[in-house]
Amino acid sequence: MLTLAFALLLCGAVAAASSISGALKLNADDVAFTTSPSFVSFNFDWWPNGTPAWTNSSVLIVNLTNPLLVYLTSQLSPGHLRIGGTDEDRIVFDIGDSHQSCVDPFCLRMSRWKELINFTQVTGTKLAFGINAMYGRKNRSSHFDPSNAEALMKYTAQEKLPVAAFEFGNELNHGIDPQVYGEDFATMRKMINEIWPDESNRPQLVGPDIGTDSSYFEDFLPVAGPYLNATTYHIYAVGRGTDADLPAHMASLKYLQRQTDEALSMLAIVKKTAPNSELWLGEGAAASHSGLAGATNTFLSGFWYMNALGTTATHGHTALCRQALVGGNYELLNKTTFMPNPDYYTALLYRRLMGQKMLEVTVSSNINDSFAAYAACANQGSPGEIVVAFLNLNTTESIEISLTGIASGPREEFHLTTGEEGNYRSQEMLLNGNLLQIKDGKLPNLSGMNVTGDTPLVAQPMSYGFALYKSAAANACM
Template sequence: MSSFATHLLACFFLSAARADELSIDFNNAIGMTSDGYVSFNFDWHLNSEESPAWYNSSVLVLDLKNPQLVYLASQLSPGHLRVGGSEGDVAIYDVGTHSPCKPGFCMSMDRWHELVEFCQAAKIRLVFGLNAMYGRKNKTSHFDSTNTQALLEYTAKNKLPVYGFEFGNELQSKIDPSYMADDYITIRQMINELWPDSSTRPWLIGPDENPNEDFLKKLLQKAGYAMNASTYHIYPGYGLDPHLPQQILTSSYLNKEGSLAAKLGKDINETAPNVEGWVGETAAAWHSGRNGTTNTFLSGFWYLDALASVASQNQKAFCRQTLVGGNYELLNKNTTDPYPDYFTALLFKRLMGMKFLQVKANISDDLRVYAACSNPEAAEAGAVTTAFLNINNSTSFSFTIAGLSGDQADREEFHLSSGEEGTLQSSTVKLNNKILQLQDGKLPDMSGMSQSRESPIVVKPLTYGYILFKNANAAVCSKN
């Protein structure tokens, strides 16, 4: 057991409850997200890249007919599957005059059909990243659009349903924003001509940048009218940093995602109000994550906090890097079994709705609480769900919600804790003290624990989860 885990084990015996009162504004929403908010990615990485992190995980070779993969992806429907990554800007599409393309990052049309069919089977929305560097000679030149046009023409001719096309990946230092804007306008013209019916027309999305406000504003000022969503990447940590496990359990680390989404979301809204803001790629750490950290229960402190904080900033999609691949995957690449973060995402989707509410409290920074109108599939209109995490390693927190009395305070609680005693770096997770794992390839019962108004809400050290107040009767949650 690591010294980090041993320290945590010792601290569990020191817990003592603290009581607090939280106030939720039940009359106004501070943020509005979308039904496809909980989303995820595939990447292009080959087996040889950072082996074995990407073994058989590339979008080119992943078994898209694996029934368990289809089933688990479908449980996050109607989320987006974004296909992206740096290699997308060297990929060639094996169609038209570019057929046959050389082995490597070559997308055959058979594989293109398989990818579209996978998304149809799982009822998820395909967002495919186009090669923005093809034929580009330098920073102030345009790309060669012939291969992109051939793919778009093939897709339209064969009536393949694609939710959106993204253009480029982290190219903010390689392309002048004015030239990239011209290319977006060119692609918009292609899409409009090939899909004259706006109801089936794919979205145009990008630039999928590492945050660069100057680049983003200049791009949107010129091409924002041609775009549907603006994407950016957020990675608060570094996968090779040995201190990452300790960093995740700090407020300064957890604050990064929400604050950056607020800043970029404001830039997008002010520059191109018609364009949605998306986190197009994110995980607890870049460089493929960190094995034993970003694929364990520990990662969930970041994941739950980031999901809730970004949604509160009116961002419409949160694309987790990845569904399969790297050391930050939601599903184990070898078994397709879920890691803890998959269950966290699934509960978020099932319980949290699209309207996010203001939470006010004079409490410790170690207890972080968010609130949203409940998903209509989880409860009737007026219901509220809170998401919580306690990053303190020795103190339990007890709290009440101001304004909830009588049966309004009755609730269902969903407490997530490490699947292994004494360590947060567990590849399994418990829901209300029961291990979550597939049963004959299907998800287990994930019902909450019913609690009456008389029992206090207690959040134990180093746990996170959700609380559903079915009878909250919140005014803002009773409106469409």
């Protein structure tokens, strides 16, 4: 059930905020993990029209030439654009001997294939494309028929069309025996290597894109691990879009903590069974079942998203593929207008500010039930600069933060708050008190607020944001 404080906030009744003090201890001498320039990634899905949350957003029909879509996607470059989802394993490619079985709405024609690849080239994103792993498969113990995938790959290579990675199958842990699935990945690896003999332009192989099914991974990875460039998994950490209590859970660090727990569990499995593979969160949002309109597409979703970005980047992940760029009730961009939802700005600020070198942060025990923080070397700053990403889920109290482990000095702050006071399910968001909105097809000013070093960092109730410490002199970032 909703807490009384949170229920009042949803109704717009806001108590006057008091303030409590907390502390962050930063290890500025060592890098906890180095992630990838493509870490902030995102998805397209195959859902055909007929599902209201996905109207006109299938990868087969979304308008890839819309100037706003192209522009806003390019701002997230060089992230991966993953194309996958449930219907991935129904898609037939209209190439080779597949013409009779290539039937709409599950037919990818080569004209559209070229349009998709052109979209990634124009936007500077990296295509991670899902291959139908059920093609020709008779039962869970039989192997797939690679002929359709091979025809697509040969056409792609002959046309010199760049693909960063091929994914193979989507959430098939209940449909294929892990040993058989692993052997099919060996077949995929052999095909890719033969079709692209030059390693410099060879697509990666990633998968299996299943949920956090540890027993399946432990059987699958010893077989498939040697052939994988990245091990991928899916998680919708907070709950289902059909859950009436979802909004309250999205505002609870207790529920957000599941993201950290599963990230650490997956990291341990991959280190043990596929140590040469990267680790991607291949599909994720706050809630499954297409999310919940009025929650997963609002300011409220940013608490999950900031926490997910920070925890996966710190704990061994090189990509977080957000479900979805367009489509569902958790989309970054509105499927009709392509205008940003709040999480788009969160993704953009994270990509611009947070670098690849992640640092360890410890939150003092008096606030760690409602406050979380992550730190990285600054993305494009001077040597030694660091950025702290923070979220305050306290509904009534601001938190004054003291930071130890770095030199004090001036900083730049980026405070993200709801665009409608007291309404945390708003689709409007403020940056340092200024409404974020597209004007004349261009992004608003996303600069921070300059603050002197003797002023404490204050995170308002129910807010998140970033602080760029310009004089940190962090040894790990030199």
